[in-house]
Amino acid sequence: MFRVNRTARVVLRLCVAILGVLPWLAGCGGPDVKVPQYIVTNATAKHKRIPGTHVYLALPQGYQPQLQQHMLWKSEREFVQVVELPDSSFADYVANIKQELSKAEGLSLQDLQQTTFNGLPAIFLKQPYRGGLGLESVLLAYGDSSHVTLVLGVYSRLDGKARERVQQALLTAYANPQVPVSPFEDLGFKVNQLDTNYQLLARDGIWAVYSPKGQPLADSYAPLFRVALLPPMPNQTAVQDAGLALIRVYRQEADVQNVQEANTEMNGFFAYENVLTYGYGGREGKALVLLISTPQGLLAFDGRAYADPYDRLKEFVRIAKAIRITAQPSV
Known part of the structure; x- marks a missing residue:
């Protein structure tokens, strides 16, 4: 029955789920935010830490924290979620992403943007979100040989303001690995x-x-x-x-x-x-x-x-x- 040592498998299933394999739909809700070749961020007064993680984001008013999901939530059609994977290799994670992209209908390796995040190797990927019709997701992932951090944003594909709001929010991500995070602070x-x-x-x-x-x-x-x-x-x-x-x-x-x-x-x-x-x-x-x-x-x-x-x-x-x-x- 359920056990207390299955977290790794659950997280891996979540990471696979982030790669939606639905075909692209016609139309768009506005231009995408330009992703710089080198993403450099700093903490500001507008930044709030995602409970249960080391990651801070600057988001507009109206988002509510969903503690156990490590999520900032505006609605079922607009939210930002953070997943931290300690003891994971970013190179291995990217290799898995590329393998999934090679098999995904309507997606290709060209959709994967290579960048850096505060000096760490990073990727940026926009794709359909299979958790709801008409939704799109954007993923910022970064890390090194010892950890991987995923910042996932979801919004309505036809809502240009939501698209800009969420994509821009991902580019404000800032991580402080020194901040203490209790494993029980996000129970809710x-x-x-x-x-x-x-x-x-x-x-x-x-x-x-x-x-x-x-x-x-x-x-x-x-x-x-x-x-x-x-x-x-x-x-x-x-x-x-x-x-x-x-x-x-x-x-x-x-x-x-x-x-x-x-x-x-x-x-x-x-x-x-x-x-x-x-x-x-x-x-x-x-x-x-x-x-x-x-x-x-x-x-x-x-x-x-x-x-x-x-x-x-x-x-x-x-x-x-x-x-x-x-x-x-x-x-």
């Missing part, structure tokens, strides 16, 4: 463990993982749960789709025998609740996949247990109801 929520013994164990990508007393797992059957805060969802169908995506992970790794689904309400918000019965390693387990849709974001709760599963599920529900989203100030 507070978990109240109530009278249970669960404590924070670790971060796994966007997930915060909790185990009894915060202790490392003795085996694959120890009870635990994880929580993530995702961007707000536009409707109940989107919330259900997110829940089904989590259930698919269980189906891939275990023998899911039964799913009890319920559309309900929790703390005054729409909630999509699923109780799974599954077999794993010769044992039967129970899991709670619960999504709570709020205006501030979508709370995703995913917990599982083998011993005393019904008591554990009751604990999970009580803990989920007690989670509160923390303030996310405007940028």
Whole structure:
């Protein structure tokens, strides 16, 4: 089942997803910002650090931080996201990008602009964004032999002002590797463990993982749960789709025998609740996949247990109801 050491694979899948392979569509929303051969940036009073990263950006008013996504968000059709990949080689990353471009329909190596970012080798790539119709993305990636940083902007292809706004924002990126970054500063929520013994164990990508007393797992059957805060969802169908995506992970790794689904309400918000019965390693387990849709974001709760599963599920529900989203100030 879900583990706390899968972050690298999740990040790699994200990096592959950044390379959309949709064909180019006709038309455009305005000229692109000119990318200089040498990008040189400095921090200004307008720069704000992307929570959970070492990267600062100067963006116009109206963007909201989505903490766990390392994202500055204006809407589903306009945002900027930062991904830092420590212990990664920029040369290897560029080689993978070139390999993907060679296979992508409607894209070629000529679309990849070589530049430098504050003295580091960098690339700049504009392409369709497969996360939504009519969207375009632009990627600034830079690094060295020990790390890679990706700054991804998304905007409506036909909105010239958004295109300029986002592309220009990427060219203001500034990194301070000396600034301390806590691995827990970007949770975006507070978990109240109530009278249970669960404590924070670790971060796994966007997930915060909790185990009894915060202790490392003795085996694959120890009870635990994880929580993530995702961007707000536009409707109940989107919330259900997110829940089904989590259930698919269980189906891939275990023998899911039964799913009890319920559309309900929790703390005054729409909630999509699923109780799974599954077999794993010769044992039967129970899991709670619960999504709570709020205006501030979508709370995703995913917990599982083998011993005393019904008591554990009751604990999970009580803990989920007690989670509160923390303030996310405007940028």
